[in-house]
Amino acid sequence: MKRNIYILLGVVLLVGIALAQNADNGIAAVFKQEEPMPTETGPKAGLLAPAFSLKAMDGKTYSVGGAKEKAIFVSFWASWCEPCKQEAPALNTLAAKYKDKLDLYGVNVTTYDKIRDAKAFVDEYKLTFPILLDEDGTAYAKYNGLAFPTNVLIDSRGVVQEIILGILPEKELERKIKELIED
Template sequence: MKRNIYILLGVVLLVGIALAQNAGDGIAAVFKQEEPMPTETGPRAGLLAPTFSLTAMDGKTYSVGGAKDKATFVSFWASWCEPCKQEAPELNRMAAKYKDKLDMYGVNVTSYDKLKDAKAFVDEYQLTFPIPLDEKGTVYAQYNGVAFPTNVLIDSRGVIQEIVLGILPEKELERKIKKLIAN
């Protein structure tokens, strides 16, 4: 009788181990901990986004940085930049498509541009998202800007997920935005 109990306990233990291994992904998902918040600020993926406030072409002041209800996409651009011209219609579509989950800002680095040219660019491409003006180039410098466009993807916690120099094919850009807003 005692031997039967040990055999039964062994079988139950083996079945329990097998079930736990098969359900491992589900159990791991239940106990998955969120990544710890970074404490350092800087222009690099995994760090808190440098905060800034700039006045936009519409006269309003927009602030980036810190935790928000939505993810944030910041594109640093100049009107003479050919890749910026190619990317503008895509950014407009993405801003409209994901407006409920994504704040998009097209920061014109006016220190490398002319305001009248930037306004003409916005009119030509009928940009509908806010266009803050970095008149002294200080925000662009905060993000170690080296090329136009420079796109910064910031999650809702205020953490930079990726910095993209140059443009991406539209499908790749959208894939990155979907991943950003899913976090």
């Protein structure tokens, strides 16, 4: 008789644990629903990305801001910037690797550079992603640019996920890109 009570208690305990786990999963699923869209725009994680359109070296105009089919990575740079030179090969690799899920734009802040130097930089590092020209510095100013490079990660909803001042190791940068495109 005592043995049956212990068995019954064990079964009830196991059923209770299973129900609690399922309830937790249900709660997690409810909370995992998409976050509400922010209404404020600004150069800060969690806000809508400040919009801009710039002409690129390929003659096309590219736009940032608002919902897009892909996430966007914007790298503000200058040709004389040593960290930009170090980062250029990694950006080229990542742009090619994630081209189906990520638009990578290099934005030359031409107010701090010369177009001929920017073109030489693009040729030297054989950059294959679009290079936009911020000739009056307005796009850079919208993101409160303080350093080169300034990298901005924007999800497909048009929300800034992170702003990175300076460079990161390639593996760390790739991890951040994976997180961005998986959300």
